[in-house]
Amino acid sequence: MNMVEIADVHKSFGTNKILKGIDLVVKKGEVVCILGPSGSGKTTFLRCLNFLERADSGQILLGDSRVRFAQATKKEVRAIRLKTAMVFQGYELFMHKTALQNVVEGLVIPRKIAKQEANEIGMAMLGKVGMSDKADAYPSQLSGGQQQRVGIARAMALDPDLMLFDEPTSALDPELVGEVLETMKRLAFEGRTMIVVTHEMQFAYEVADKVIFMENGVVVEKGTPDQIFNHSKEDRTKAFLSRLSFDSIKKVV
Amino acid sequence: MSFSLETMLHALKVASVYIPTTLFIAFVSLFIGGIFGLLIALVRLYNIKILSSIFKFIITILKGIPIVLIILGTFLLSSQFFNPLAKSLGWRITFKDVNMITIAVLALSIMATIQLSEIFRGTLASIKKGQYDAAKSIGLTTFQTIRRILIPLAFPVALPMISNLLINLIKASSLASMVAVVDIFAAAKISANQNYRFLEAYVAVAIIYWALNFLIEKSSNFLENSLNRKLRRSFQ
Numbered sequence: 412m413n414m415v416e417i418a419d420v421h422k423s424f425g426t427n428k429i430l431k432g433i434d435l436v437v438k439k440g441e442v443v444c445i446l447g448p449s450g451s452g453k454t455t456f457l458r459c460l461n462f463l464e465r466a467d468s469g470q471i472l473l474g475d476s477r478v479r480f481a482q483a484t485k486k487e488v489r490a491i492r493l494k495t496a497m498v499f500q501g502y503e504l505f506m507h508k509t510a511l512q513n514v515v516e517g518l519v520i521p522r523k524i525a526k527q528e529a530n531e532i533g534m535a536m537l538g539k540v541g542m543s544d545k546a547d548a549y550p551s552q553l554s555g556g557q558q559q560r561v562g563i564a565r566a567m568a569l570d571p572d573l574m575l576f577d578e579p580t581s582a583l584d585p586e587l588v589g590e591v592l593e594t595m596k597r598l599a600f601e602g603r604t605m606i607v608v609t610h611e612m613q614f615a616y617e618v619a620d621k622v623i624f625m626e627n628g629v630v631v632e633k634g635t636p637d638q639i640f641n642h643s644k645e646d647r648t649k650a651f652l653s654r655l656s657f658d659s660i661k662k663v664v
Numbered sequence: 665m666s667f668s669l670e671t672m673l674h675a676l677k678v679a680s681v682y683i684p685t686t687l688f689i690a691f692v693s694l695f696i697g698g699i700f701g702l703l704i705a706l707v708r709l710y711n712i713k714i715l716s717s718i719f720k721f722i723i724t725i726l727k728g729i730p731i732v733l734i735i736l737g738t739f740l741l742s743s744q745f746f747n748p749l750a751k752s753l754g755w756r757i758t759f760k761d762v763n764m765i766t767i768a769v770l771a772l773s774i775m776a777t778i779q780l781s782e783i784f785r786g787t788l789a790s791i792k793k794g795q796y797d798a799a800k801s802i803g804l805t806t807f808q809t810i811r812r813i814l815i816p817l818a819f820p821v822a823l824p825m826i827s828n829l830l831i832n833l834i835k836a837s838s839l840a841s842m843v844a845v846v847d848i849f850a851a852a853k854i855s856a857n858q859n860y861r862f863l864e865a866y867v868a869v870a871i872i873y874w875a876l877n878f879l880i881e882k883s884s885n886f887l888e889n890s891l892n893r894k895l896r897r898s899f900q
Contacts, residue, residue, distance in 0.1 A: 499794060501794050
């Protein structure tokens with residue numbers, strides 16, 4: 412069953428064309444990893460799906476909502492936002508709220524879930540990311556890895572049809588990357604539908620069902636991790652991967 | 665020139681009766697200015713068409729006018745236009761029935777609105793863009809984002825500037841005596857008129873203003889510290 416069908420997404424900032432027609436189909440429970448050099452439009456594409464940026468054209472089918480980006484009404488934008496959840500590169504936890512308050516905010520206010528029930532869901536989600544004991548801590552008291560795990564709990568609590576990860580480990584110290592990737596791996600095995608923009612090749616290789624290589628606003632190549640990493644057809648993909656010395660990673664796997 | 669401590673204490677006693685008037689003028693102006701200042705700051709933050717440029721224009725003009733002129737201007741304009749306006753609205757009151765404190769509050773509210781709109785504009789702009797993104801992505805509406813995220817984040821940052829403004833309003837309220845409001849300053853002057861002991865009266869007034877502002881600054885520091893403890897690193 413196709414959970415998400417995205418067709419022909421275009422986006423420009425001024426005269427600068429960032430996305431030149433991106434198509435993507437994601438089945439329920441699939442994990443799609445988007446790779447590519449910086450400036451290739453990966454993040455913009457993800458932000459368009461959450462309506463943090465308004466795409467110039469194209470459409471998205473998510474569950475039973477079919478929305479054209481350019482013509483979407485306020486109601487349609489909200490419908491898509493309530494079915495998706497985003498994990499940000501810079502965590503973006505609300506600084507004046509505790510970990511638990513961060514997680515339940517999206518439940519209590521936009522989704523009108525009773526406070527007590529929301530708190531139970533919130534504690535369960537913090538438990539899943541191993542942050543139960545920090546429920547009352549403010550973001551400023553947490554490490555980057557811990558903040559990002561709360562960020563993941565906040566996204567999970569919304570029980571989204573589609574989870575979007577925008578380079579969730581790029582801002583972290585190398586030794587904190589592992590805990591966040593572990594958390595994401597567990598989500599993937601739980602059967603969450605995820606689109607992950609990442610530079611973590613090993614994560615993509617192990618966890619993704621589908622890997623997409625993007626450059627200059629177009630999809631250069633897509634396929635299974637094995638096809639992309641081991642039998643890439645495009646020179647550009649090979650060049651990108653070789654520069655990341657993927658060979659050393661494969662040995663570990 | 666001799667200084668009579670006794671006269672000074674007498675002036676102090678007479679003037680301190682009017683502390684509530686001064687505080688009333690300052691706090692009510694701050695409150696009114698807070699509401700309108702926040703609205704203007706939000707209109708400008710979200711760049712609402714036409715309205716945003718109108719406010720920008722008005723503020724640029726009013727910011728450059730001394731508060732004395734705003735008080736006198738408010739008095740002159742309302743003395744001219746109040747009676748015809750009241751008549752057309754069918755009110756049974758004339759300008760003579762209006763308490764002059766209202767005029768002072770109106771003038772100082774204009775000052776507070778201008779200053780607070782600039783204070784809020786600055787603090788709202790200092791909130792990271794990611795906080796807006798996060799609010800949108802969990803499904804908060806614009807209004808919910810303002811109420812639940814932006815204001816709680818902006819307020820602690822604005823607090824020192826707000827307490828500064830309150831001190832300025834208390835000091836500026838002494839100018840209200842120009843439109844015949846009896847406040848601390850006016851009361852001291854009246855008492856000095858009886859015996860021509862102006863120096864003692866002015867010292868008394870200075871002591872009262874200083875004490876009030878000292879208290880305001882201390883309580884604002886206290887509030888600031890307790891709010892900032894949890895926000896310490898929120899504006900990296």
